[in-house]
Amino acid sequence: xxxxxxxxxxxxxxxxxxxxxxxxxxxxxxxxxxxxxxxxxxxxxxxxxxxxxxxxxxxxxxxxxxxxxxxxxxxxxxxxxxxxxxxxxxxxxxxxxxxxxxxxxxxxxxxxxxxxxxxxxxxxxxxxxxxxxxxxxxxxxxxxxxxxxxxxxxxxxxxxxxxxxxxxxxxxxxxxxxxxxxxxxxxxxxxxxxxxxxxxxxxxxxxxxxxxxxxxxxxxxxxxxxxxxxxxxxxxxxxxxxxxxxxxxxxxxxxxxxxxxxxxxxxxxxxxxxxxxxxxxxxxxxxxxxxxxxxxxxxxxxxxxxxxxxxxxxxxxxxxxxxxxxxxxxxxxxxxxxxxxxxxxxxxxxxxxxxxxxxxxxx
Numbered sequence: 001x002x003x004x005x006x007x008x009x010x011x012x013x014x015x016x017x018x019x020x021x022x023x024x025x026x027x028x029x030x031x032x033x034x035x036x037x038x039x040x041x042x043x044x045x046x047x048x049x050x051x052x053x054x055x056x057x058x059x060x061x062x063x064x065x066x067x068x069x070x071x072x073x074x075x076x077x078x079x080x081x082x083x084x085x086x087x088x089x090x091x092x093x094x095x096x097x098x099x100x101x102x103x104x105x106x107x108x109x110x111x112x113x114x115x116x117x118x119x120x121x122x123x124x125x126x127x128x129x130x131x132x133x134x135x136x137x138x139x140x141x142x143x144x145x146x147x148x149x150x151x152x153x154x155x156x157x158x159x160x161x162x163x164x165x166x167x168x169x170x171x172x173x174x175x176x177x178x179x180x181x182x183x184x185x186x187x188x189x190x191x192x193x194x195x196x197x198x199x200x201x202x203x204x205x206x207x208x209x210x211x212x213x214x215x216x217x218x219x220x221x222x223x224x225x226x227x228x229x230x231x232x233x234x235x236x237x238x239x240x241x242x243x244x245x246x247x248x249x250x251x252x253x254x255x256x257x258x259x260x261x262x263x264x265x266x267x268x269x270x271x272x273x274x275x276x277x278x279x280x281x282x283x284x285x286x287x288x289x290x291x292x293x294x295x296x297x298x299x300x301x302x303x304x305x306x307x308x309x310x311x312x313x314x315x316x317x318x319x320x321x322x323x324x325x326x327x328x329x330x331x332x333x334x335x336x337x338x339x340x341x342x343x344x345x346x347x348x349x350x351x352x353x354x355x356x357x358x359x360x361x362x363x
Contacts, residue, residue: 002010004029006163007175008065011157013039013109014050018211020177022053023284026208027233032063032172034160036111040064040145052215059219065164067112074167080218083115086159090152093184095120097151100126105147107132113161120145127152155184196288198244198297199313201329202236203258205263207271221277232270239263243330245289246297252304252316260317263328278328301330 008030009015013035024031063339093099113119122128132147148156159172160180176182189198209218222229235282239259246252274281298312313331 004170006063006168006170006172007031008035008161008168008172009177010161010174011083011154011181015053016316017177018052018286019208021056022211022213022218023206023208024175025056025215026222027206027229029176030061030063032065033068034112034157034164035064036109036143037064037066038111039109039207040066042143047275055215056219060163063218065168066159067114067164070164070167071114072113078163080141080166082163083118085226086114086118086156088119089155089159093151095153098291099149101153103157104128104150105152106153107145108148108153108156110144110146111221112157112160114163118156120150122148144225151180151184154178154181157181181291182268182292185328191247197241200240200243200288201285201289201313201331202287202331203326204283204287205267205328206284206286207267207274207281209274210280210282213279217279221274221279224277225273228270232266235263239328240288243295244330245246246300250302252306254299255318256306259328263317298331323331350359 005028007024007030009031010022010033013033015021015033017033021031053062061297090099110119119128125128127135127149129147158174158176161176165172165174242255246255271281298314301314301316302308306316307318309327309329309333313329315327315329317328
C-alpha cells in the first residue's frame with residue numbers, strides 16, 4: 001500500500017527497548033510515542049533518556065503524538081466518547097478483578113487526561129492517587145504526574161493509543177512490546193460478547209539489527225534497500241491474508257509446501273543485504289491480530305494435519321530453511337468488542353500489532 005506507515009508505541013512515553021526501536025524502524029517508515037506537548041518541548045529530557053530517539057527525530061523518523069492536540073481538535077464529542085468507552089472497558093475488567101485491591105500504582109502525566117472528569121472519577125474509585133508515599137507529584141522532566149493503578153493505567157493508555165492512531169492524518173497502527181497491554185486493548189474477557197479474530201505469529205523469523213548496531217547504520221540501510229524492505233513487508237502481508245482465507249484443508253497443505261521455500265528465500269535475502277553493510281542481526285518475532293474472512297478457518301487448519309503448538313494454535317510453517325526455530329503460527333484471538341479500524345488501513349490486513357519476546361513498562 002502507498003503512504004508512510006507509522007508505528008505508535010505505547011504504553012510509556014519514553015521508549016527504552018532498543019530491540020523494539022530497531023525492529024520497528026526497520027520495517028516501518030517512522031515510529032512515535034505518546035508524549036504531552038509540554039514535556040516534548042523540554043527535549044533535553046529525552047536527549048538524556050534515549051539518544052536513539054533524538055537521532056530518529058532529527059532524521060524525521062520519530063514523531064511525538066500529543067494527546068492535548070487530539071483533545072482540543074476533537075472537542076467535547078470526542079472527549080465524551082473517550083470517557084464513555086474508557087469506563088465501559090474499565091468496568092468490564094473490574095467485574096472480574098478488583099483493580100483497587102492491586103495496590104500497585106504508576107506515574108502518568110496529568111496532561112494525558114482526555115476528559116476533565118476522568119481523573120477525578122478514578123480518584124473516587126481509589127484507582128488514582130495524587131501523591132504516592134513519599135513521591136512528589138512531578139516527573140523527572142519537572143511536569144505534573146498523578147499515580148494510577150497499573151492495570152487501569154494500561155487500559156487507559158491502550159485506548160489513548162487507539163484514538164491517536166485512528167484520528168491521525170497518516171497511516172498509523174498502535175504497537176506494543178507488552179502482552180498485557182495488547183490484552184488490555186482487545187483481549188476477550190466477556191463470553192457473551194466474543195468476536196473471533198485471527199492471530200498470526202511470526203516467531204524467530206524477522207531479521208533485525210542487534211541492540212548495539214548504530215541507528216545511523218539502520219537508516220542508511222533503509223535508504224539503500226527501501227524497495228526490498230517494502231517487498232518483504234508486503235510479502236508478510238500476503239501470508240497473513242492467505243492464512244485467514246483458507247476454505248479447505250488442501251489449501252492449507254498447498255500453502256505450507258509453497259511458502260516454506262519462498263519465505264526462507266525472502267528472509268535470507270534481507271539478512272544478506274544487511275550483512276553487506278556490516279549490520280549484525282538476530283531473529284525477532286511479531287504477532288498480528290487480523291479480521292477473519294472464513295469463520296471456520298481454524299477448524300480447517302486443524303483438519304489439514306497442521307502441528308498443534310498450543311491450545312487452538314497451529315504451525316503453518318516450521319523449521320524454515322536453515323532457521324530451525326523459525327515458525328509461522330496461527331490461532332484464535334477473542335476480542336471483547338468490535339475493533340473500529342482506521343479507514344486508512346483498509347488495504348492492510350493488520351488491526352493491531354504486538355512485538356513479541358520483549359517486556360515493556362507502564363508509564
